[in-house]
Amino acid sequence: MPELKQALRNISLIILDMDGVVYLGNKPMEGAARAVAFLRGSGKKVVFLTNNSESPRSFYVRKLRSMGIAAGEENVITSGQVAADYIRGRDPQAKVFVIGGPGLVEEIRRAALKLVGPEEADYLVVGIDRELTYQKLADGLRALLAGAKFIATNPDRVYPTEKGLLPGAGAIVAALERCSGRKPDVVIGKPSPQIIRFVLRAFGAKPKETAIVGDQIETDVKAGKRVGLLTILVLTGVVKKEDVEKARGTKNFPDFVVDSLEGVIV
Numbered sequence: 215m216p217e218l219k220q221a222l223r224n225i226s227l228i229i230l231d232m233d234g235v236v237y238l239g240n241k242p243m244e245g246a247a248r249a250v251a252f253l254r255g256s257g258k259k260v261v262f263l264t265n266n267s268e269s270p271r272s273f274y275v276r277k278l279r280s281m282g283i284a285a286g287e288e289n290v291i292t293s294g295q296v297a298a299d300y301i302r303g304r305d306p307q308a309k310v311f312v313i314g315g316p317g318l319v320e321e322i323r324r325a326a327l328k329l330v331g332p333e334e335a336d337y338l339v340v341g342i343d344r345e346l347t348y349q350k351l352a353d354g355l356r357a358l359l360a361g362a363k364f365i366a367t368n369p370d371r372v373y374p375t376e377k378g379l380l381p382g383a384g385a386i387v388a389a390l391e392r393c394s395g396r397k398p399d400v401v402i403g404k405p406s407p408q409i410i411r412f413v414l415r416a417f418g419a420k421p422k423e424t425a426i427v428g429d430q431i432e433t434d435v436k437a438g439k440r441v442g443l444l445t446i447l448v449l450t451g452v453v454k455k456e457d458v459e460k461a462r463g464t465k466n467f468p469d470f471v472v473d474s475l476e477g478v479i480v
């Protein structure tokens with residue numbers, strides 16, 4: 215694709231969504247490691263980005279390495295990390311109550327924020343929590359009614375696994391919205407521009423030198439468009455060829471569509 219080759223010439227940073235692009239669950243995508251090596255070989259920095267806050271960065275580093283893709287914590291970014299950075303940037307002394315997985319808890323700790331119970335919290339941060347209980351929802355409601363700021367790591371209603379769809383962080387956020395009558399003050403993950411701006415800051419990159427590769431129009435492409443990135447859609451995840459045709463002509467139509475990540479080898 216000569217147009218894609220030309221467009222990639224001006225790009226120095228590539229943001230790769232992971233699930234549905236680099237792998238599906240625990241299965242690496244055919245050619246993904248080759249594609250990452252090609253991009254790096256052409257002098258581009260590659261950063262791996264996920265809306266999922268469940269696992270720490272070290273988990274993704276191990277997962278990528280097991281698939282033959284060199285990675286370190288410096289080029290993996292999760293919504294949990296960006297949520298912690300967001301709070302720290304506003305109040306380094308903030309007291310935080312978390313409903314979420316171990317990755318989110320770890321990021322709050324690494325940002326030197328204080329983990330507290332619901333009564334004391336300045337912030338309630340909500341991510342995917344596979345050990346969600348009625349008690350945790352009740353505690354979240356208590357924090358919100360007491361005036362805590364409401365931060366959602368990501369809005370995903372569901373997420374794809376090898377066993378089919380599972381409820382995402384957005385479903386837990388919705389339960390808290392419903393009982394408290396409050397919407398999140400901030401949503402961190404895609405399609406919010408927050409997470410993309412964090413990446414640009416972290417790498418000192420300008421939007422016009424940056425591309426995002428994702429498998430979803432409503433999250434990856436939309437987030438990229440909001441910030442002015444080059445957007446590339448792959449068809450190995452959520453969005454299929456038929457869906458692309460339906461989206462043609464809409465404002466979130468990607469700049470390029472490729473069958474798989476291997477399609478960036480141009």
Ligand SMILES: [Mg+2]
Binds near residue numbers: 231232233235429451
């Ligand atoms: Mg994805």
